[in-house]
Amino acid sequence: MASPKVSAALQKIATYEERGLGYEALLSQIQFTSNPAQLPRDLIAILDAIFADSLGIVATRSLAGLFVASLKTLKANEAKIEVGEHALGIFQSQAASYEEQNAHVRELMADAYEEDEDNLEAAKVLAGIPLDSSQRKVSNEDKVKFWIRITRNYLEVDDTTLAEQYLNKAKNLIYTVSDRDLNLHFKLCQARIQDARRNFLAAAQGYQDISFLPVIAEEERLHTLSMAIKCAVLAPAGPARSRALGRLYKDERAATLGEYGILEKMFLDRLLTPEEVAKFAEGLAEHQLAKTSDGSTVLAKAVVEHNLRGASRLYNNIGFDALGLLLGLDGDKAEETTARMIEQGRLVGRIDQVERIIWFEAREASGEKGSGRAEGVVGKELRRWDSNVQGLAEEVEKVTSELQLRYPDFVAANLTV
Template identity: 80%
Template sequence: MASPKIKLALQEISASADKQQGYETLLKETPSLSSPATLSQDLTTTLDAIFADSLGIVATRSLTASFVDILKQVPINDVKVEVGEHALVIFQSQASSFEEQNAQIRELMATAHEDDEDFLAAAKVLAGIPLESSQRKVTNDDKIRFWIRITRNYLEVDDTTLAEQYLNKAKNVIYTVSDREMNLHFSLCQARIQDARRNFLAAAQGYQDISFMPVIAEEERLHTLSMAIKCAVLAPAGPARSRALGRLYKDERANTLPEYSILEKMFLDRLLSPEEVAKFAEGLATHQLARTSDGSTVLAKAVVEHNLRGASRLYNNIGFDALGSLLGLDGDKAEETTARMIEQGRLVGRIDQIERVIWFEGGEATGEKGSGRAEGIVGRELKRWDANVQGLAEEVEKVTSELQLVYPDFVAANLVV
């Protein structure tokens, strides 16, 4: 129920000749006339009275604009939300006439929800703002600002499906926007979605690109570089990840970060110890520690595949059980992991299931499916022999050519045709 002072003021307005001016004055005085306990009810009662008086669309629009300005000054988030919800219900009856006020109220409510860390409610309120209307012109900059804000709120509650839906809307028109800060937020949202969806290689590239942007502070650039390293470490082992690790390892800023140690070992294909992995896991986000369908974590799977690549650099061949002991798996699981990496073109080798031995081949897989399968040993040895013979013949030819240049008479006298 409205406070006595507001009730009295409304009675005086109803008896006055200039009601619009009376409401204007009352709206300005409401914060001082009301207490925190009655402010919400006083504002909603005043708004109800304005619409009940049927002052005409022009006067009502002017008063609702003043109402929004007063609501902006209210310091209590709960009041903003409660009054805002009531106002939206009233505006709904004449939606096309109060689109601007509707949008402003929703933005106020979203800010209040964000301050209270209710990000899902903020996203839903913002999603109700009409962006395509003949009554209200909305620029591409404004549309992208709304969509990115909605995306960021959904990301705060880990709803990547709806976050991506709104980011895709922004993606269609982001090329028309030159604002560097808005482009930064778009890129950051894109990287965060890829990260949350475990597309770690794309996320690592996105984070690293952001870390070079001068529009953000040095501390933030280092933070995004740190995120890039984490994503690269979590990516599936293979040629693509090796390239990503190489880019990050060559970044001069990387050696100042706590993740540099594991980055260096992975780039150089050194084996990782459980202690190093546990320490690295302390800095990961919840979704990066989530379990996959086979029960292992994303990090555990990435480390096993990395250590398998490291083992391929140390051994020409190794038994299933010995490899499993090295990777912290049983022999059958080690064979399964190796077979999958060979099949996906992330490791070059072949498996002898009868002898339970894995043979590793030199060189780098291309990353194409099936490219990791090595040829049989006979064919491989013959090709290696041919290559050695060809290399020897080329070296003899080089020596002969040099002799002809330096000692032409000697060569002419001793050349056997």
């Protein structure tokens, strides 16, 4: 219910011939006429009176703009949201005529929701803004700005599905936008979505690219570099991850970060201890510690695969049970993990299930599916023997040729067949 002053003013306006001017004067003075506690109800009463009166679309639209300006003066976020919801309900009845006012009210409500850290409601209210309409001209830059803002709000509540939908809309227009801040936010959202979807290699590359941008503060650049290292560590072991680790290890700034220790060990294929893994896990986000379909965490799986690659550098062959002891698994699980990595081309080796032995080859895996299968150990040893015999024969041939050059008479007398 409106305050007595505003109720009296509305009754007086009803007697005017130019009622539009009366509403305009009342809205321009409303923040002085009403006290802060009563202001939300007064604004609602004025808006209801304007739309109940037959003033014509032009006059009503102009007054709706003044109402939006008055809405901005509200200090309390709760009041903005309350009045804004009422206004949206009224505008909805003639949505095409009040698109501009509808958009402004939704932006004000989104600001209030964001300040109250209600990011889900902020995203929903922003999503209701019409961006493709013949009644309202919206530039590509403004469209991208809205979509990225919605994406960031959905990311705050870990809804990557809807976040990705709006980022994909922005992706179609981002190339037309020159604003460097918008481009930065787009890249950051892209990396965060890839991170949340466990596409860690792409996320690591995205975070590292952002860490080189001079438009952000040094502290933020180091933070994004730290995120890049975390994503690279969590990525599946293999040639692609080794390249990502190499890029990060060669970045001189990495040595100043707390994640450098585990980065160095992984890049050099050294085995990780449970204590090092536990310390690293303390700095991970909740989604990075989520459990996978087999019940293990993303980090645990990444560490097992890394230690398996490290073991392949230390041993030519190893039994299932011995490998399981090294990886903290049982023998059958160690065999299963090894077989999967070999099949996916992330490790080169051969499994002898009869003898329960895994044979490793020193060469680097290509990353192509099926390329990790090594030939039988007997064939490998024969090729190595043949290579050694060939090398010895070549060395003997070199010695004989040198003797013929330096001591032709001796060779003629002693080595003639």
